[in-house]
Amino acid sequence: MRVTVRFYAGLGDRRAAEVELPAGARLADLFSSLGLDEREVHLVIVDGRIVHDRDVFLSDRARIALFPPVGGG
Secondary structure, eight states, rough: OEEEEEOOGGTTTTEEEEEEETTBBBBBHHHHTTOGGGGGGGGEEEEEEOOOOOOOOTTTTTTEEEOOOOOOO
């Protein structure tokens, strides 16, 4: 299956990517295939929905947005 990933804010130094994953892949599998530590990503949006569970299954052609933790004052 193929998913589209977009990176925002501090993760924006990476380019949007189409990633090929095996059927039944989970969000954690995507992070692993991208070489991302889960702590680098604070907010995940899959097909317009905020996702907190890294074990959620992804579907073919899913659109995924990844945002890092944000700090400031």
